[in-house]
Amino acid sequence: MTNIEWSTVRERVTALSRTPPDRVFGAYGHEWALEPPLRPAELAELEEQLGVRLPEDYRSFLLEVSRGGAGPFYGLFPLRRVDGRWGWHGDGGDLTALDTLAEPFPHTAPFNPAAGLPEPPDPEEFDTVEEFDAAEDAYWELHDRVAYDPKHTVGTLYLSHLGCAYRQMLVVSGPERGTMWADDSADDSGFSPLAGPDGERVSFARWYLDWLDRATAEAGAPAR
Structure with a gap:
């Protein structure tokens, strides 16, 4: 999406602020x-620290609209400058690995790192509680090491959470640069690109503006 029109976003969000918060999910x-x-100087400092140029639509949003706040689900993780270092904050904002944002995100299709793991141990197969507990501890140590390996999310920054540890992120490096992905590893569903009705990739701008359109429609719908 090019030549994005951000000029009315703050006005539209201000209008929505008069809506009862239970009308729109996450409000x-x-x-x-x-x-x-x-x-501009802050954005330049941010990108210098990260060693990467952010996708153009997200850059223009940061410069013209906001560094965080109202947005899809429970909102956009805000950028903060703490002790001279920029980073994303909030419930999952710290999942963004700032030192690997310039490394290319290695995936171009949905992937689930937990898919090849064995089934969790069955307590019926053990003679004692202690043996089962040891086997279960070993399983979850393996599970977390595989499912949450940081290599799966290099080149991505987390932007929002949906609750229950479901989150969405923006790819900033690699062949998927500029596209939004879902991190559903909380229920072992892995990672997948967000897609439109025809399977097309979703950019940051589309993700945000589609949310704003939905929120506006929900706010104006008859109360249930």
């Missing part, structure tokens, strides 16, 4: 608050 989390945008 209790962000309360329709948009933080100030970044100044």
